[in-house]
Amino acid sequence: MAQEYRVLLEYADKINPEKASDYIKVGGYKGLEKARSMNPKDLIEEVKKSGLRGRGGAGFNAGMKWSFVPQYPETKYVVCNLDEGEPGTYKDRIICQKNAQALLEGMAICGYAIGSKQGYIYCRGEYPFVVELLKNAIGNAKESGALGEFDIEVRMGAGAYVCGEETALIESIEGHRGEPRFKPPFPGVEGLWRMPTVVNNVETFACLPYILTNGAEWFAGIGAKSYPGTKVLTLTGDIENATYFEVPTDYLLRDVIYELGGGVKGGKKLKAVQVGGTSGAFIPPQNLDTPIDFDSMSAIGAALGSGAVFVMDETRDIVDIVNRIAKFFEHESCGQCTPCREGTFRCKEIMEKINNGRGSLQDIENLKLLARVMMKASLCGLGQAAPIPITSTLTHFEYEYLRKLV
Amino acid sequence: MANYMDIIASCKDKPGGIIEAYHAIQKEYNYIPQEALKEAARAFKVSEAQAFGVATFYSYLSVEKRGKYIIRMCESAPCHVAGADEVLKTLEAHLGIKVGETTSDGKFTLELTECVGQCQATPVVTINSEPIFGVKPEMVPEILAKFK
Amino acid sequence: MDIKLTIDGKEVVVPQGTMLIDACRQAGADIPTFCFDPDLKLAGSCRMCVVQPKGWRNLVASCVTPAQNGMVIETESPDVIEARKVVLELMLARHKLTCHTCEKDGECNLQDYCYRYGVTESRFVGKVHSLFKDDSNPFIERDYDKCVMCTRCVRACDEITGARAINVMDRGHHAKIATSFDGELADSPCVFCGQCIMVCPVGALSSKIAAGKGKPAQNEKVLTTCTYCGTGCTLELNVKNDKVVGVTSNRDPEWSPVNRGALCVKGRFGWDFINSPERLTTPLIKENGEFREASWDEALNLAAQKIKGIKEGYGPDSLAMFSSARITNEENYLAQKLMRAAIGSNNVDHCARL
Numbered sequence: 001m002a003q004e005y006r007v008l009l010e011y012a013d014k015i016n017p018e019k020a021s022d023y024i025k026v027g028g029y030k031g032l033e034k035a036r037s038m039n040p041k042d043l044i045e046e047v048k049k050s051g052l053r054g055r056g057g058a059g060f061n062a063g064m065k066w067s068f069v070p071q072y073p074e075t076k077y078v079v080c081n082l083d084e085g086e087p088g089t090y091k092d093r094i095i096c097q098k099n100a101q102a103l104l105e106g107m108a109i110c111g112y113a114i115g116s117k118q119g120y121i122y123c124r125g126e127y128p129f130v131v132e133l134l135k136n137a138i139g140n141a142k143e144s145g146a147l148g149e150f151d152i153e154v155r156m157g158a159g160a161y162v163c164g165e166e167t168a169l170i171e172s173i174e175g176h177r178g179e180p181r182f183k184p185p186f187p188g189v190e191g192l193w194r195m196p197t198v199v200n201n202v203e204t205f206a207c208l209p210y211i212l213t214n215g216a217e218w219f220a221g222i223g224a225k226s227y228p229g230t231k232v233l234t235l236t237g238d239i240e241n242a243t244y245f246e247v248p249t250d251y252l253l254r255d256v257i258y259e260l261g262g263g264v265k266g267g268k269k270l271k272a273v274q275v276g277g278t279s280g281a282f283i284p285p286q287n288l289d290t291p292i293d294f295d296s297m298s299a300i301g302a303a304l305g306s307g308a309v310f311v312m313d314e315t316r317d318i319v320d321i322v323n324r325i326a327k328f329f330e331h332e333s334c335g336q337c338t339p340c341r342e343g344t345f346r347c348k349e350i351m352e353k354i355n356n357g358r359g360s361l362q363d364i365e366n367l368k369l370l371a372r373v374m375m376k377a378s379l380c381g382l383g384q385a386a387p388i389p390i391t392s393t394l395t396h397f398e399y400e401y402l403r404k405l406v
Numbered sequence: 407m408a409n410y411m412d413i414i415a416s417c418k419d420k421p422g423g424i425i426e427a428y429h430a431i432q433k434e435y436n437y438i439p440q441e442a443l444k445e446a447a448r449a450f451k452v453s454e455a456q457a458f459g460v461a462t463f464y465s466y467l468s469v470e471k472r473g474k475y476i477i478r479m480c481e482s483a484p485c486h487v488a489g490a491d492e493v494l495k496t497l498e499a500h501l502g503i504k505v506g507e508t509t510s511d512g513k514f515t516l517e518l519t520e521c522v523g524q525c526q527a528t529p530v531v532t533i534n535s536e537p538i539f540g541v542k543p544e545m546v547p548e549i550l551a552k553f554k
Numbered sequence: 555m556d557i558k559l560t561i562d563g564k565e566v567v568v569p570q571g572t573m574l575i576d577a578c579r580q581a582g583a584d585i586p587t588f589c590f591d592p593d594l595k596l597a598g599s600c601r602m603c604v605v606q607p608k609g610w611r612n613l614v615a616s617c618v619t620p621a622q623n624g625m626v627i628e629t630e631s632p633d634v635i636e637a638r639k640v641v642l643e644l645m646l647a648r649h650k651l652t653c654h655t656c657e658k659d660g661e662c663n664l665q666d667y668c669y670r671y672g673v674t675e676s677r678f679v680g681k682v683h684s685l686f687k688d689d690s691n692p693f694i695e696r697d698y699d700k701c702v703m704c705t706r707c708v709r710a711c712d713e714i715t716g717a718r719a720i721n722v723m724d725r726g727h728h729a730k731i732a733t734s735f736d737g738e739l740a741d742s743p744c745v746f747c748g749q750c751i752m753v754c755p756v757g758a759l760s761s762k763i764a765a766g767k768g769k770p771a772q773n774e775k776v777l778t779t780c781t782y783c784g785t786g787c788t789l790e791l792n793v794k795n796d797k798v799v800g801v802t803s804n805r806d807p808e809w810s811p812v813n814r815g816a817l818c819v820k821g822r823f824g825w826d827f828i829n830s831p832e833r834l835t836t837p838l839i840k841e842n843g844e845f846r847e848a849s850w851d852e853a854l855n856l857a858a859q860k861i862k863g864i865k866e867g868y869g870p871d872s873l874a875m876f877s878s879a880r881i882t883n884e885e886n887y888l889a890q891k892l893m894r895a896a897i898g899s900n901n902v903d904h905c906a907r908l
């Protein structure tokens with residue numbers, strides 16, 4: 001039977017996440033020490049070699065991202081993305097509540113690699129208690145001297161999913177409306193206050209201490225070759241064990257649901273599973289034997305995304321759920337660009353119409369057209385991904401739509 | 407009640423800290439009063455129009471008066487399939503208000519929210535950001551009674 | 555270092571840092587835009603200017619994407635046309651389409667592009683909530699039911715005028731242009747310069763003073779210099795049937811070197827007196843409490859005679875001169891010279907000091 005493999009969460013509930021000393025007792029801050037004994041260039045190489053890729057959704061190679069940061073500017077920033085807005089996702093909260101010091105250590109390692117002394121954690125407004133926890137954890141780590149010269153400030157979001165997009169997040173830290181910037185320039189070159197900035201997800205940072213302590217080869221050897229390491233998943237919906245798990249990335253989706261998850265709730269049959277949060281594709285049961293890693297998920301037209309696993313049983317009404325999701329995107333669009341501002345609103349309208357039994361085949365055609373243009377022409381990932389639940393269900397569950405038409 | 411001038415002054419040195427100031431103001435007032443917004447604009451050297459644009463962008467900030475307790479019903483997909491609609495209806499019935507409104511005694515404001523990251527026990531309601539798990543319609547009276 | 559790329563089959567060479575939109579225009583392509591404005595910071599938000607780089611998954615907004623070596627760009631591929639049509643239809647779906655009475659009719663980007671792409675109606679019509687702003691100010695009509703949210707007005711107000719009166723409020727589909735607390739312009743730092751009208755690509759912002767007097771195509775545009783002050787801004791009189799029916803401005807620095815299209819409230823809105831029947835066209839002399847018409851010679855002689863008389867009777871300091879900001883520096887110089895040298899008093903002042 002496939003097992004959990006805990007790296008980030010090995011000492012969950014056994015150590016106090018606020019206390020640096022607890023963390024040090026279980027081997028913490030050794031990674032930072034090792035990093036600081038290295039030349040920053042070699043450190044970046046080591047991170048590249050580990051194969052660590054972003055855990056926030058885009059799956060970009062972390063070391064590669066750091067290597068784009070120019071050396072010369074005095075001021076650079078390390079920013080941690082704790083916006084965690086994808087519905088069904090709470091793994092970053094869990095990592096903070098169980099192992100906050102690993103996040104701080106990871107940020108300090110990144111700071112050393114790119115030559116930055118200032119970090120920011122952007123925590124979503126829904127987690128005021130995590131803000132408190134992190135402030136205490138930072139205070140404690142600073143006091144213990146573990147972070148050295150590296151400072152970290154926590155900023156709190158205020159209810160805007162789009163602020164998880166890295167440039168919107170930067171705008172928000174700057175005190176602005178959370179409207180994504182056009183790219184290029186990328187944050188690595190022009191980020192926070194127009195200075196070079198690395199933005200990484202909580203989980204990405206939290207992997208670093210273990211990579212440094214145990215070596216890049218060790219990490220590269222865990223899970224899927226092209227997306228190594230572990231991944232923290234959160235299971236929601238019609239599932240027996242609605243909780244979180246840390247698994248190696250070559251873990252099969254089927255095992256996530258039927259082994260760790262204990263199967264569909266009440267022994268019902270599975271209709272669909274949506275991985276990666278609300279912007280993810282709906283996966284039909286025939287694709288369950290896919291490993292959860294980034295590339296395997298992409299290969300079936302889905303995405304690992306945030307690692308949320310939303311399970312729907314045979315009784316669920318797909319169109320109703322997609323309608324709800326369409327409303328989410330309409331509510332969360334920043335409103336800057338035309339395809340998304342107007343498109344998410346019209347998608348919601350058309351989905352409502354179909355869901356209420358007033359839709360026609362023409363409405364489905366219009367949805368497909370809108371989806372195509374939103375994906376290709378929107379300014380940021382929100383508008384580009386918003387139609388995925390619609391298109392993926394039109395591909396795999398078209399009959400659910402057809403039976404609701406007038 | 408702390409004066410908004412003092413609250414803003416205490417955040418003034420954080421670059422771009424206007425959102426932090428808004429959070430601090432809301433902690434005291436539960437919304438951002440007009441005078442406080444104007445003062446924040448001045449302190450952070452942005453136009454009032456921009457300060458207003460920022461305050462109206464974020465769902466958790468409000469420029470309109472709200473109740474002492476802000477109840478938010480999560481309606482994201484996992485909570486939706488777990489019966490959020492029914493809980494919402496019960497909340498509306500018990501409070502005698504619709505989403506977006508405040509009870510006449512100024513005690514409760516009812517809002518919708520997207521996922522609050524507590525999906526291990528859906529559906530979730532938060533009251534002043536404190537999550538309440540696995541809420542069923544029949545639990546509503548008991549929950550509300552706790553908030554005086 | 556120069557960059558070489560191919561646009562619609564033509565090879566072009568542009569300097570590093572050139573945006574695709576300029577490279578495309580250099581290649582002769584006509585790129586439609588709403589939010590792009592060469593005098594303002596980039597927004598990249600309307601997505602009308604999208605083009606297709608070969609081998610890329612997505613379309614790119616040409617106004618904010620730098621040209622790269624070896625790029626192969628198509629500016630009117632089927633995907634590009636589809637995207638532009640859908641953008642137009644999405645705009646139309648919430649647009650108060652009243653071209654027949656619209657001040658912008660004939661020089662409106664939305665109208666022009668719909669014509670160009672044959673978009674007669676929108677497939678996405680649904681609920682429309684009115685955003686019209688009833689604003690009692692005498693100068694600017696704010697009909698946000700025609701707004702395409704390009705934010706050029708916001709940027710012009712910030713970057714050209716510096717008044718920072720307006721911004722975007724709310725988000726998503728409900729976002730709109732507003733002053734602080736969505737009030738009226740008169741209660742905001744607005745100085746009624748009308749730069750926002752100047753940059754608006756559609757008829758969402760228009761002049762209340764010129765409303766109904768003439769459509770762009772009916773008006774002849776005559777370049778002239780504003781007479782209100784010594785700055786000497788270039789403005790464009792809109793002339794219909796030999797009458798001034800509006801003032802617009804020309805943004806081309808060659809024609810408008812002083813102000814590049816920017817005006818103040820007086821220049822842009824203070825012209826309706828021109829055709830007023832109350833306007834003086836000849837000097838008047840008051841006799842026995844009544845005005846009568848007089849010639850310039852008679853009037854000037856009378857004034858000179860009276861001034862002389864006062865100076866002889868009561869001394870030069872019993873006279874004072876108050877001159878106008880509407881005359882040039884040179885004329886103001888002469889005015890103080892007259893006062894100091896010919897009359898012998900330092901009692902000179904000027905309205906711009908007040």
Ligand SMILES: Cc1cc2nc3c(=O)[nH]c(=O)nc-3n(C[C@H](O)[C@H](O)[C@H](O)COP(=O)(O)O)c2cc1C
Pocket residue numbers: 053054055056057058059060081082083084085086161162163164165166167199200201202204205380381382
């Ligand atoms: C609409 C949108 C929302 C996003 N939300 C999050 C988020 O909540 N957390 C996160 O880490 N990344 C989020 N991202 C991805 C970030 O833009 C960025 O890629 C990520 O923080 C980079 O970190 P990583 O490389 O470590 O994954 C989001 C992207 C988009 C387009």
Ligand code: SF4
Pocket residue numbers: 162179180332333334335336337338340341378379380381382383384
């Ligand atoms: S895609 Fe949506 S969220 Fe992203 S910039 Fe455009 S409107 Fe904003």
Ligand code: SF4
Pocket residue numbers: 649650651652653654656657658659660662663664665700756757758
């Ligand atoms: S703004 Fe343009 S499209 Fe709209 S009514 Fe006026 S002329 Fe017609």
Ligand code: SF4
Pocket residue numbers: 694707710711715717718719720739743744745746747748749750751
């Ligand atoms: S008239 Fe001038 S000051 Fe007023 S909103 Fe328009 S651009 Fe700003």
Ligand code: SF4
Pocket residue numbers: 700701702703704705706707708731750753754755756758759
């Ligand atoms: S009012 Fe005009 S300039 Fe301003 S955002 Fe709307 S369309 Fe653009």
Ligand code: FES
Pocket residue numbers: 087088089480481482483484485486520521522523524525528529530
């Ligand atoms: S979906 Fe409701 S708390 Fe996550």
Ligand code: FES
Pocket residue numbers: 586587588589590597598599600601602603604615616617618
């Ligand atoms: S003109 Fe390029 S995005 Fe608007």
